[in-house]
Amino acid sequence: MISIAVCDKDRVRTNRIKDVLDDMLSSKGVSYHLFCLSDGNGLMELLADDSSGITIIFLDIGPDDGGGRQLAAEITARYPHIALIDSSNAGQGADRAREQLLRSTVARVLERALNQTPREEADKARVLTVMAKGAVHNFMIDAIEYIMSDRRIVIIHENGAETAIYAKLDDIEEKIGPGFVRCHQSYLVNMSRIKTFDNKKIRLFSDTVIPISQKRRIQAREKYFRYLGGTMNK
Template identity: 35%
Template structure:
């Protein structure tokens, strides 16, 4: 199944933002190997923070380190509410602060820093990142950074999941997950051996899963390796269970399952 990579550019200068978006679009297409890319843009860290808090998908972020817009500093402090050990008093208007406070590494987002200031090379290591580019961005270096980010994202989606369950942290192989059901803030992860209950958002977990999973309903993610039949408004699974397919996702789900079946 093709994977759609959401790639965002955070840059407060509109001309530079547009130029970088065009470069990303031109450089990433040859690297996708059948996948697709959806590009987004953010003028300030506040907009990025709102997007992340809403649980929207994000795979790769190209972030200008020095954000001069007034809202950027406010957003960096605002993001502290997402990580209790960070002080809201630190309002340094840099993308490094926003990346750290929004916990993007923990969300599986691959960060590529972009800057015209060499002195941020060391500070960039305060956060996990895929690459560091200096303006003006060279096409060859950008292609290298995007390839590295895509490779890291692919490896991350195949790694075992660490699921907090009560006082334990469970290690779960994504291949063993049959389907995941969301009930408000609770996730019920049904594996071949057991059901694991944890807290979180389905959208956050979705970004950590391999492309074998399809979002067939706002509250359900299904591992396509366990689908035995596509019924009228439902998917029938190998274990005998049925999972609903919403009307709005029916066509997308059917196409994904058929493409997956052809690829086996």
């Protein structure tokens, strides 16, 4: 059983998402429970109820809705294991391109949810341990947005908080696991926090912008698209 939430005031978009889910999940024989909400407060109350078990959220994060972007950032910070899908284009017309985009996005996220192993569930609670100058620093990996290095100092950004320690970014990259991408000599980014990824920069759900160096561009894109489970057009 998969629990999915749709938070959107537009009933056309909500109904279209429901139709796509019914079609795709019924063909796989997968049962699911769908929560339909029209406001962010109701969504946050639902997420606060541990019994809801929400793993996927469709949310209007369109450019005309600043509240949607803020809500997305808050959800990502509090519930990093939940997959967010932008529903802002789901109801704009019925052309084949938008329909295919919606279906491909849903298929990718559903595949990750259905194929998640117990080991991956356990990985959500992984801790990054860094020893520096005789002190032991522990960080919840899923709470880390990105890590930035400045010479011998590494700054770990966690949901708005910053911790500076003496360490090497190369050493942290080896420890932190496959969920992070090195897009720049000085930056290591949690891929679950990425909102947009283009040739020059990464924008996180928090609206933080991370540069992509020319040297690491292709490798970073390839790793991110593997993480998404898709293919890359170079």
